[in-house]
Amino acid sequence: MNKEIKNINYKSESSSPLGKLDGALVIIDYGAGNIKSIQFAFKRLGINAVLTNSIDEIKAADKVIFPGVGEASSAMKMLQESGLDKVIPTLKQPVLGICLGMQLMCNHSEEGNTQGLGIFDVAVKRFSNDVKVPQMGWNVINDLKSDLFKGVKEREFMYLVHSFYAEKCDEMIAKTDYEIEYASALQNDNFYGVQFHPEKSALAGSKILENFLEL
């Protein structure tokens, strides 16, 4: 039991420029998602992330996490009820959508025939029944193209749980293969989206969250 899996070293190099100031990093709390896990993942990095649905707090933050787990159309409805659907696309600071958060940032999702926020110019489709749906478990990310992946090796493993995927497109900064190749991460300007769960993807996932803080 004492042999550790040797991986590349994802140890944190320095304290983040965000320091521990409350409000510098916010996680949008709109009722969808495992936000506690994300908050804990930042806590392990020494960062206090604030859960909020306050539009003022979100606008004032240095960095914004847009989480999401569950069904697309009901999550979008919750965004609309709080007015966040209008706010998120106007944010100027780095924004990271995770899982359903990323999918909602796309043009359209087949799940519940949902109109997305249109930040990423791509459609979200369902995996066919030729593979098990949801895809659940650890798969690799390839063709890494952003500072979000600084120090993360090609073919690194990430934890994914999803039935819908973003198609390959110009804004793709990582791809994954499950039945077909699809975009497992996207970037458009200050907006980033990852299909996988960095908060649940061991040390490599933690490195990605740390990179996001340093963008």
Place this chain on the structure above:
Amino acid sequence: MLTKRIVPCLDIKNGRTVKGVNFVNLIDAGDPVVLAKQYADLGADELVFLDIAATLENRGTTLDMVLKVAEQVNIPFTVGGGISSVEHVDALLKCGADKVSINSSAVKRPELVSELADKFGSQCVVVAIDAKQIDGEWFVHLAGGTIPTEIKLFDWAKEVEQRGAGEILFTSMNHDGTKAGFANEALAYLSELVNIPIIASGGAGTVQHFADTFIKGKSDAALAASVFHFGEIPILELKQELQKQGVPVRI
């Protein structure tokens, strides 16, 4: 390529880890939070916590444990045992559990599966099925495998899939605690029957048993307790051997 998952299971009683042999004769195997963190560092892909003595009174203790695990562990984990309501699941997910596993309560009230899937999404709903093969036919058992029912395993698996379960955790009562290998024939049939991931449980004793359940049993994940808790099978060595035999794993 999606990899096959190795899932240590931590049976919990009064906040401590235990593992029963054929569900009796409990042996203490440590502090769940310490064990969980260690497993994450050693390369486990996911963890399952089963509260085997869950009652309303100790629900708070379990929620505390879930919160502590979520704080310290950077891989996904499932919590099961004594879960029978939407409110309870809500509390567990809010404490940081990634998935919940329901068993007897789903058999007693199948609507629970649909309610949980609708409210929280299929991805966090694991239906655990304990079944025993009697005269060639697999029957679902309740309450940790102690109470037989007339429900057939494969009918029940199909129903929970239709109701929105995201995953099935199948424990063979005939194999659990024997360390003689998983129920690969039933597992392979199950894996073809439904289109959601299957976690194999019951019977892990050797590295080859894991290889067999992935290759012959077509399982998506394999769960075990004592072989991991007592260090009989180191996870890294297990994964290296699986890789040698062509099973995709995360190393």
